[in-house]
Amino acid sequence: MVDSILPVVLDQAIVRKEGRQIVGPLNLTFGREGGCSILVGPNGAGKTTLLRLMHGLERASEGRVTWSARKDTVYARQSFVFQAPVVLRRSCLENIAYPLFVRGVQREKARAEAAKWIEDIGLAEVAHNDAHVLSGGEKQKLAMARALITKPDVLFLDEPTANLDGASTQEIERLIASAVQSGTRIVMATHDFGQARRLATDILFMYRGRIHEHAAADIFFGGPATDEAAKFMKGDLLI
Amino acid sequence: MKFRTLITAFVMLTMTTIAASADEMKMAVTTSFHNSGLAEILLPEIKKDLGLDVHLLVVGTGQALKLGQAGDVDAILVHSRAAEEAFVAKGFGSHRREIMYNDFILVGPKDDHAGILTVKTAADAMTLIAGKEAIFVSRGDDSGTHRKELALWKSAGLDPASFTGNWYRATGSGMGATLNTASAMNAYVFADRASWLNFGNKGELALLFSGDPVLFNQYAYIPINPEKHPHVTKELAAKLETWLVSAKAQRMIGDYEIAGQQLFTPNAGTLDSDS
């Protein structure tokens, strides 16, 4: 056992799609210091692609992404929550327990663990109902619980509250904060500056596939160093 | 969980095995024999006397011979003398045993616009039908009945291959299907008496001509040669043959009637030579 799969290092990493370079080249490190790194930037900047690249859902066309542990350990100790929650066609409880099933945890043990989580996200009453009848916010909470049940070292979140109302957003943020508390490193994309202010330890401003600025949250919000970031914060359209 | 129950039920239904009984053999018979209904009289008696289940494959003579040739049946009961003799000569059958005969008939529309009702010979009837170009439905399936029909045209000096117009129609199917077609078209048709009498969809059709000795239809029993196909049940085939030619079976065949008409004339006794 290693105590963390971090740091992860991106070295001249580039992602191309259909001949077009959509991300990179990027040189980035996420270390063991914990906290919540937040990616901001306009639509199409490459935030999703970057998260997927680190998580292994996209391949680097050039350069590399290096983790600090063996491949299977790295794979086992990170999770991803998608912008549009993916729910399995099963009960809520089975949805949450699913990653444990996949890891070969005994069924009953996995369900008991999932039951704790479902309590925590306030869905205990519908534990045995089909997950697809949940509201958007409930589905996203379910996805959060499913991502956290494996106690990952790193959790990637891709605009997890983009389609949610205030109350749901608050609950998701509570889950994120408590994950940070328990030592999970969060790397998250968001559109919501308020959210970034509330959660971020550091901010990465992304524009046209590149990181234009990477700074501690208080420094970034105190006044971005680059013109693009400043314009973006003021709400100007970046093209 | 109900879904699992469903799957279990499915498996159980599937696993119920197919029971096999003791003595059984397969025999290919012609449609005309089967349509007569005689099998339903004979088979239970065979089961009673010999403890033998005879499974019948009802096919045309051509396919029956083919089945015998491949060794897929233990015996055949057909009616096409020349083909049977060739079959035995080639060594596929061990011998040919005549059992009984029935007869072929000409059926046609009740108004008989070809006028075959009063003619003396089958050949004359065929000549009239062709002369009037009255619609005629043929089996056209290389069965014993079809071969017999072709022989009749030939005896009248005619050749169906040269018929023009579309009054001569080959269905390429069994007796039943051909009779159904004739009934629908109100056409003339060449059939065996048994199939006709048991046929339930006569419509406007009637029996118009029969009795010419050339229409007699000899049935023969041929056990498959075990030298060609060692797996055939030689003893059972022999037992069945003995039974078919027995006085009891021959009496039953002669006594069998449909609508008051005798269908078959038993004439067993003549055992053809082995080659």
Place this chain on the structure above:
Amino acid sequence: MNDLLAGLMAAIDLIIHLDRDLVEISLRSLQVTVTAVFIASLVGLPFGAWLAVTRFRYRRLAIALLNALMGLPPVVVGLVVYILLSRSGPFGVFNLLFTPTAMIIAQIIIVTPIIASLSHQSMRDLWYLYHDLLISIRTSKWQRMRTLLWDGRRSLLTATLTGFGRAIGEIGAIMIVGGNIDHLTRVLTTAIALEVGKGNFPLALGLGIVLIAMAILINLAIHILSRTEREGTW
């Protein structure tokens, strides 16, 4: 019109008196078809899932081929099975021609591509939804297939029932390889053909009505059984 009425009467008569032959051939129809569909599902459903989660060079070709096989002419299947199982064919020694087993084999060949193809279609749609998540959770290929098969079980049931519908009404192949032998290989469809041949339309129609009723009943029964599990519809 008279024939239709007579057929209905014949069907009612057959069912009310629970005609012994009718019960026998109906059960045989069921046995042959259920066995064939069960085995075809065992092969076809996982194959469809496998095809959905696997990328290989000739995948498109394989899918096109599978779809084409859905339309396999039963008569040709029957003929090929016949030649293979014939005493003078390669599998002659097993003595399977003109047995229910031969009919089951022919039906498996006809139905497996249908079940596999329908399975692939619904597994592919589900895989599209699940793709990112299952890769993110680092499932093995086997786990992916199991997840898709279990979560998609309702549409797979439909695929299986489609196969059942095709098989129970099939005659071309089973007539050739079964031979329509009374008390051995006669099933509803071949019995119908036989009665048509005898010009006995009412009885043929009666048997046809029994066949259709049976197919409907089986479908209903399975749907009701699988619905009671949960309220939801996927």
